[in-house]
Amino acid sequence: MNVSEHPIFSCYQQHSEFFDEIFEEDGNVKEVYKKLFEIYSGHTVEDFASLNNNAKSSFFNQGITFQVYGDQEIKEKIFPFDLFPRIIDSSEWDHIEKGVLQRSKALNHFLHDVYHDKKIIKDGIVPIELINSSANYLSQMNGLEPPGGIYNHISGTDLIKHSDGKYYVLEDNIRCPSGVSYVICNRTALKKALFGVFDAYKTFTVTDYAQNLLEIMQTVKPEGVDQPNCVVITPGIYNSAYYEHSYLAKAMGVELVEGRDLYVEKDKVYMQSINGAQRVHVIYRRIDDQFIDPMEFKPDSTLGVPGLFSAYAKGNVTLVNAPGTGVADDKAIYTYMPDIIKYYLNEEPILNNVHTYHCSRPDELKYVLNNIDKLVIKPVDEAGGYGISIGNRLTKDEIEEVKKTIAASPRKYIAQPIMSLSVHATYIEESNSFEPRHVDLRTYTILGKDKDFVLKGGLTRVALQKGNLIVNSSQGGGSKDTWVLKS
Amino acid sequence: MLARVANNLFWMGRYIERSEHIARFLNVNYFSSLDAPTTESQSRQRVLRSSLFMTNTVTTSVDHLLDEQEVLFNIALNIDEPYSIINAVRNARENANSARDVLSTEFYEALNKFYHAVLRYDPNHFKVKGLFEFTTLVTESTAILREKIRGTLFHDEVYAIIMLGISVERAIQVSHIIQTKYTDALESTPNDELFERSYEWITLLKCIESHDMMRRFYKKTPDSSNVLEFLVLHPDCPRSIMNSINRLNKHILSLSMEKLPSKNSTAYLVGKTQAHMAYLSIETIEEDIQGHLTQIRETLYTIASSIEKEYFLYN
Numbered sequence: 001m002n003v004s005e006h007p008i009f010s011c012y013q014q015h016s017e018f019f020d021e022i023f024e025e026d027g028n029v030k031e032v033y034k035k036l037f038e039i040y041s042g043h044t045v046e047d048f049a050s051l052n053n054n055a056k057s058s059f060f061n062q063g064i065t066f067q068v069y070g071d072q073e074i075k076e077k078i079f080p081f082d083l084f085p086r087i088i089d090s091s092e093w094d095h096i097e098k099g100v101l102q103r104s105k106a107l108n109h110f111l112h113d114v115y116h117d118k119k120i121i122k123d124g125i126v127p128i129e130l131i132n133s134s135a136n137y138l139s140q141m142n143g144l145e146p147p148g149g150i151y152n153h154i155s156g157t158d159l160i161k162h163s164d165g166k167y168y169v170l171e172d173n174i175r176c177p178s179g180v181s182y183v184i185c186n187r188t189a190l191k192k193a194l195f196g197v198f199d200a201y202k203t204f205t206v207t208d209y210a211q212n213l214l215e216i217m218q219t220v221k222p223e224g225v226d227q228p229n230c231v232v233i234t235p236g237i238y239n240s241a242y243y244e245h246s247y248l249a250k251a252m253g254v255e256l257v258e259g260r261d262l263y264v265e266k267d268k269v270y271m272q273s274i275n276g277a278q279r280v281h282v283i284y285r286r287i288d289d290q291f292i293d294p295m296e297f298k299p300d301s302t303l304g305v306p307g308l309f310s311a312y313a314k315g316n317v318t319l320v321n322a323p324g325t326g327v328a329d330d331k332a333i334y335t336y337m338p339d340i341i342k343y344y345l346n347e348e349p350i351l352n353n354v355h356t357y358h359c360s361r362p363d364e365l366k367y368v369l370n371n372i373d374k375l376v377i378k379p380v381d382e383a384g385g386y387g388i389s390i391g392n393r394l395t396k397d398e399i400e401e402v403k404k405t406i407a408a409s410p411r412k413y414i415a416q417p418i419m420s421l422s423v424h425a426t427y428i429e430e431s432n433s434f435e436p437r438h439v440d441l442r443t444y445t446i447l448g449k450d451k452d453f454v455l456k457g458g459l460t461r462v463a464l465q466k467g468n469l470i471v472n473s474s475q476g477g478g479s480k481d482t483w484v485l486k487s
Numbered sequence: 488m489l490a491r492v493a494n495n496l497f498w499m500g501r502y503i504e505r506s507e508h509i510a511r512f513l514n515v516n517y518f519s520s521l522d523a524p525t526t527e528s529q530s531r532q533r534v535l536r537s538s539l540f541m542t543n544t545v546t547t548s549v550d551h552l553l554d555e556q557e558v559l560f561n562i563a564l565n566i567d568e569p570y571s572i573i574n575a576v577r578n579a580r581e582n583a584n585s586a587r588d589v590l591s592t593e594f595y596e597a598l599n600k601f602y603h604a605v606l607r608y609d610p611n612h613f614k615v616k617g618l619f620e621f622t623t624l625v626t627e628s629t630a631i632l633r634e635k636i637r638g639t640l641f642h643d644e645v646y647a648i649i650m651l652g653i654s655v656e657r658a659i660q661v662s663h664i665i666q667t668k669y670t671d672a673l674e675s676t677p678n679d680e681l682f683e684r685s686y687e688w689i690t691l692l693k694c695i696e697s698h699d700m701m702r703r704f705y706k707k708t709p710d711s712s713n714v715l716e717f718l719v720l721h722p723d724c725p726r727s728i729m730n731s732i733n734r735l736n737k738h739i740l741s742l743s744m745e746k747l748p749s750k751n752s753t754a755y756l757v758g759k760t761q762a763h764m765a766y767l768s769i770e771t772i773e774e775d776i777q778g779h780l781t782q783i784r785e786t787l788y789t790i791a792s793s794i795e796k797e798y799f800l801y802n
Contacts, residue, residue: 062592063584063599237584249588256588261489272490274644274798275744 008048009069011433012425017335019422020436021086028425032087032485035200040084045432048083052427055081058192064185066240067138078184080478081189084425084434086441087201090487096167096443097454098157099351102341104155104445104452107174107328109344111151115141115325133411134333136175136326138289142295144169144313148220148449151322154213154284155445156180159351161422168352168419170440174321176286179459180209180444181244181480184251186481202486204332204456209444210251212455213369216448217252217282220318228281228318231255231271233262235287235303245286248362251482259287264307267314280316283308283374289323331380331414332358354419368406368415370458373398375415392418418447424480426462438463441482456484492589493648494799495582500652503598503632506572508660510625512541512667513562515624515693517618527675528686531555538562541667542570553570554616563621564610572625576605589645594635601628601760647738648798654738655791658731664694669776672711688714695726715776716769719783725788728783735790736761742798753793760786 014020014027022033029037043051059065059078068075088096113120114131121128131137156177158170183206191198214230221228234245236258249256261271262280270277285292291301296309311317327333333340335356341349357364357375368375372391379387389402406413423436439462444455460480523529535553539544542562547553559658561568568574569733580602587595604624613621633653668691676682688709692698701709701717701724722729739754748754764783772779 060603061600062596063587232588238583242584246587250592255489255490255492258491261491272800274488274490274493274648274742 008040008043008433009425010044011428011431011435014436015423016162018420018436018438019161019165021161021422021424021439032089036085036087036197039194039197040198048427049432051083052429055083055189055193058189059185060186064181064243066243066429067238068240080464081186082462082478082480083190083193083427085124085190085197085481085483086424086439087483087485089485091458093484095350096441097456099167099169099349100155100159100445101452101454102345102347102350103157103169103172103337104152104174104447106337106341107152107155107325108150108447109170110333110340111322111325111328112149113344115324117424118285120343125339125345126333129411130330130332132335134327135323135329136289136330138324138327140309140313141322141324145315146220146322146375147222147318150220150447150449152325152328152342153220153320153322153447155217155447157443159441159443160419160439161441163420163422166352167441168354169334170327170354171331172334173442174325175290176321177442177444178241178244178286179442179461180455181247181442182479183455183457183459183482184247186459186479190481200304200400201483203483204486205433206455206457209455210248212453213248213284213446214252214254216446216451216453217284217318217320219448219451220320221281222315222318229254229279230284231257231280231283232284233257233287235259235291239286241286248284259303259305262305262308264305264311265312267307267310267311267316269305269311269317280317282320284320289326292319292323331356331378332360335414354416357415359406359413359415365406365410367405368413372402372415374418376418377402377413377415380412380414390418403418421463424460424462426464426478428464435466437466437469438468452471457482471472488589488644488648490799492586493644494795495585496589496645496648497652497794497799499579499582499586500636500649501656502575502582503629504653504656505660506575506579507626507629508657508664509562509570509572509575510622510629511696512664512694513538513559514619514622514626515690516541517559519690519693523690524686525675528671528690533671533674535559537667537671540670541663543568544663557619559616560610563618564605564608564613573605574623576602591635591639593639594632597628597631597635601632604628607713644742647741650738651735651742651794654731654734655787655794657726658728658735659784659787659791661695661718661726661728661731662780662787665691665715666777666780666784668694670782683711684708685711691718697724697726702726712769712773715772719772719780720764720767720769722765732761732764733758739794753790753797756790756793760790 014023016025022030024030056078059081065076065078068077110120120126121131152174154177156173158173159167160170162168187206217230218228232245232249232255234242234256245265246256255271257271259270261272269280273279287303290298293309294301294304312319335358337353338349341347350351357368359368360366375391377389394402421438421440424439425434426437428435439460441458441460443458446453460482462478462480464478492712516538517699520534522615527533532553535555535558536547539558562571564573565571566573580598581596583595598776608621634647668687672682672685672687675687676685688711689698692701692709692714695718697718702716705713707713717724718726719728721727724730736757739757743752745752745754748758
């Protein structure tokens with residue numbers, strides 16, 4: 001079986017500089033994809049066009065959309081879904097699962113340390129400046145014990161497969177990582193469109209995420225509470241991830257609240273129900289730290305609840321994730337992750353980190369300024385793929401511009417070698433065929449008191465534009481159903 | 488359930504119901520006038536005035552010449568007119584969005600599809616030949632929505648709140664429609680006898696989807712007396728005001744935590760209204776039709792605001 005054998009792959013051009021997830025270098029299909037390739041080859045070009053349209057309208061009708069804010073109006077867009085699933089075999093997954101769990105646990109230790117004894121700083125592993133100068137460090141968290149001892153209940157770990165065929169972690173997201181609802185939607189959509197393919201593979205389910213999340217939220221209930229009342233808090237229906245917030249609340253069977261539904265009295269949190277006040281014990285908050293409590297943080301925030309932080313500090317309510325976790329998913333802290341893992345767990349890191357140059361260090365800054373064309377420059381504290389410069393895409397003038405920006409505030413930037421994201425067969429509407437596109441993988445790990453869970457699957461994000469390396473949905477990325485095979 | 492979400496569900500129910508009544512009124516009123524027996528009943532200007540009155544409660548002067556396409560567009564698809572169908576559908580969906588976690592996926596998908604179908608409906612097509620098609624889309628979609636509410640939601644407080652919204656809006660809309668057609672009958676007939684047997688009573692029954700069943704029940708030609716009795720007082724006519732008030736009573740009792748509703752509660756107010764209506768006769772209503780209809784509607788508004796005060800107040 002070869003890439004050249006079917007019209008739906010006629011536009012598939014292999015590039016040797018990228019790792020191809022599906023085809024060997026000689027164009028033969030990799031073992032794990034053989035059955036899938038065989039089934040897909042039985043479909044015509046027209047079949048895929050119509051399946052693609054059906055999937056799109058299904059997402060649209062179900063309102064699985066996000067809002068894009070234009071100049072004049074708010075547009076509702078679907079997050080493009082790709083018909084070709086990504087398959088991860090059990091041994092490969094085992095490695096990933098162990099690796100992301102290790103990272104999440106190490107980060108939890110790190111957060112506790114940062115907000116208590118700061119041993120890792122005293123021992124000279126992580127420089128104090130990184131903590132002190134971080135915009136996401138919350139002094140209010142100093143000395144607080146989060147219920148169950150957990151800070152980063154939910155971690156989204158972004159991985160890529162480099163041209164050497166190995167996984168590398170690009171980012172740890174431990175503030176409010178999003179996208180998990182798409183993992184479930186993608187599975188549902190693929191099952192509807194091409195149910196036959198599931199007969200050929202034994203795949204783990206992804207629908208158990210919400211149940212595990214709820215159980216984990218219950219393990220971190222405040223002390224002395226028997227049956228905790230758990231809720232999800234959202235900024236509201238105009239938030240771009242509102243679908244996900246409502247999905248999670250629905251799937252867990254808990255209330256989806258907004259800040260205005262809650263109030264704090266004598267350091268206890270209540271929600272206003274049709275039968276009066278009802279106590280709230282655990283809040284999965286999808287609101288950023290700065291907005292959760294106008295009395296403690298941004299005073300003009302209308303999204304949060306006045307007094308919430310004080311209730312949290314008294315141990316009367318659990319916030320999931322804890323405030324102040326952002327200090328650890330900072331791109332500068334990322335570069336110390338191998339040391340952080342060794343320091344707290346006394347283990348070798350299972351997953352690779354990408355080598356990182358700190359512009360805050362004079363010698364590394366010098367290297368960066370001289371080698372911009374070979375590097376990716378990232379701002380330390382931006383999310384969503386914004387502010388990233390890819391060196392080999394810049395003109396001479398642009399390189400000079402970037403140099404100036406970095407030199408002006410070196411602490412704000414890090415640089416990494418240009419990693420090449422692996423490619424995967426992706427349905428492209430314009431050519432009505434499958435073409436290689438770059439993909440990454442976001443995994444979801446949840447930590448509770450004496451309980452943890454890694455979702456067997458994850459969000460494979462795909463950059464739909466040819467040659468594009470940025471997979472974020474806000475920048476035109478789509479996603480794929482991701483199968484983890486049972487052994 | 489959250490008080491805010493309850494408020495959203497109540498209004499979602501109201502807006503779904505409202506869109507249906509406006510669409511059906513527009514459809515039936517327009518099409519039954521085409522071959523109406525008298526010149527008055529056939530008058531397009533009167534149909535337009537009546538439609539505007541029903542949706543907007545604004546009386547248009549007889550001297551004011553209305554533009555047909557403009558009026559129909561305003562009622563159906565003009566996003567700038569607060570009383571338009573498109574706005575009712577938009578508000579229904581907006582309210583559903585805020586309560587999405589307590590609604591079933593099946594119901595939400597049906598509502599969302601309906602919303603997009605209305606939003607995408609081409610106004611130019613509508614103005615020229617889409618009146619029947621568009622109003623049918625609305626009445627059929629709302630029927631699907633009601634079934635998804637009944638058949639896919641858990642019959643708990645969420646269901647009770649939606650049904651309160653639907654029932655209160657239905658009673659209000661039906662009383663509106665009765666009042667509108669009552670005015671039409673008065674205007675189009677010169678004397679009492681003709682008024683009693685006006686063609687408008689048949690149109691009224693059709694506007695409330697009750698023509699066939701009324702015939703079956705009375706086995707008589709519709710006249711002012713039996714039509715009003717059927718639509719206001721008959722508990723088994725699914726769209727009568729009495730039927731809606733009975734439902735209001737059922738659902739408010741399922742929400743209320745009190746066994747014996749206290750005097751200032753909504754349950755008490757609804758119970759009192761139900762008892763009053765149950766012993767009201769058509770003869771009493773006929774002494775002052777206009778006055779009774781107005782009074783019923785005012786009671787319904789009081790009930791709606793009492794529900795809001797008792798259950799939805801937050802911040």
